[in-house]
Ligand SMILES: Nc1ncnc2c1ncn2[C@@H]1O[C@H](COP(=O)(O)OP(=O)(O)O)[C@@H](O)[C@H]1O
């Protein structure tokens with residue numbers, strides 16, 4: 001790579017670093033060569049040509065050595081650079097190698113390796129960003145390969161690695177540092193960087209792969225820095241990234257205090273004592289949270305169903321850091337993380353509207369994205385106006401409710417999103433809503449009521465353990481001061497009950513709470529004495545409870561006993577659980 005092959009053209013990339021000792025335009029002799037650094041197009045072309053002409057021949061070898069250190073093939077016909085980037089499949093990341101190959105020929109720019117629309121468009125952004133950052137865009141045949149080629153790459157996060165790859169291939173970026181770093185970021189036309197989605201899974205993968213760190217947009221730094229053991233280098237522009245990689249701009253790795261972030265992020269804005277009265281509904285929700293039981297709330301409009309449901313995440317057991325990380329990963333992939341809230345440390349509450357599509361609810365779509373069930377992972381999925389949801393939408397809920405995850409299969413790939421949530425449904429007792437309201441007249445016919453109720457029957461109802469009626473609150477209670485317990489007090493009891501359950505199921509995989517029990521487990525863990533058995537028989541026969549109610553009542557009784565710290569299920573636990581089967585009793589039909 002020495003001597004004659006270093007033509008005039010090659011020197012077009014060489015300019016002289018400005019310094020008081022060596023002002024532009026005064027390069028000669030070996031001493032001045034120490035100031036040479038290969039930065040393309042920073043000075044105007046004319047002046048760099050002038051330097052080149054005036055660099056003595058004996059300095060050529062110096063420049064060559066300089067270039068060799070940077071592993072650049074510049075000056076030859078073939079120029080190739082390899083950059084690590086990353087893409088996310090489901091909520092797990094994998095490394096993508098961005099190869100930039102530049103050869104002489106008619107100017108062109110093509111991207112191969114199953115890129116999607118946004119990646120294909122990236123060449124327009126990359127071209128503009130390189131030019132607007134003051135570099136000369138190589139007018140040659142540029143081929144970008146994204147490997148492995150069999151996995152579809154989506155999104156704009158490949159902009160920065162592609163731009164850096166091109167600049168590395170023509171010798172403007174040292175590839176030394178690139179060997180240990182993943183580069184991510186969307187470019188704007190002026191060379192600035194925009195945040196990208198799914199940075200947390202990438203950071204986790206970078207750590208698992210034993211790489212040194214990530215170069216990424218400033219806004220994503222907090223999210224990536226949550227992961228211990230990697231260096232996070234935030235940059236704001238393409239130029240900054242190039243300077244950093246060339247060792248010309250030292251950057252301190254970005255750090256966050258994860259414990260503090262977790263602590264600050266784990267506070268809720270609402271509390272259970274906001275809700276006045278409704279003590280028996282609160283108790284039912286406490287039981288639901290303690291055992292992970294799905295609930296449906298039935299009552300006239302304005303009785304506080306939404307208000308109550310919104311407060312259930314605040315009484316669910318304290319989130320662990322692992323849970324927070326997994327939930328954050330999903331929100332990161334969906335692009336829902338706000339820059340100042342790098343860690344989702346509160347249990348999510350998702351309340352999709354009843355017009356949602358099945359893809360919106362369980363995930364998928366043309367560019368696969370986690371659905372509401374996954375965004376509610378480790379939290380609450382609230383379906384208000386349950387009977388208004390389309391039947392096919394409610395149908396697709398069955399699989400995630402059973403498996404605690406969603407698998408989306410396409411011809412080319414299949415991916416999995418976790419989806420372990422507590423379902424809370426809310427509904428009116430009839431289409432007009434006032435059937436059970438003692439103060440208002442209901443205008444529905446019995447047939448209308450029956451048709452309305454039948455919309456939620458069947459498989460979905462099978463997975464809901466607790467049905468509870470929410471009556472209107474009396475004026476006296478509404479006008480008084482809040483008297484109920486705060487969420488923290490309730491949560492302490494729930495934490496205790498959950499610990500008992502974790503111990504009970506410690507030998508079982510994927511089983512953490514009573515709601516997960518199958519028929520066989522119910523026989524093992526929910527044994528009742530003769531008195532309890534008599535009570536249950538009476539309830540089933542006299543109250544007309546359906547057969548499906550039997551197992552549910554046993555499960556819920558187990559949770560009520562756990563809340564009390566009782567080893568055995570007693571008759572009073574069973575009688576409380578029987579009250580939570582309003583829909584089975586069909587009281588208002
Ligand atoms: N028990 C209650 N304590 C305090 N405010 C209540 C209560 N019930 C209802 N409200 C008030 O009524 C509003 C409407 O309640 P909401 O939860 O939307 O009812 P629903 O979902 O049953 O139609 C709430 O925002 C709240 O201000």
Ligand SMILES: [Mg+2]
Nearest residue numbers: 305306384426
């Ligand atoms: Mg409501």
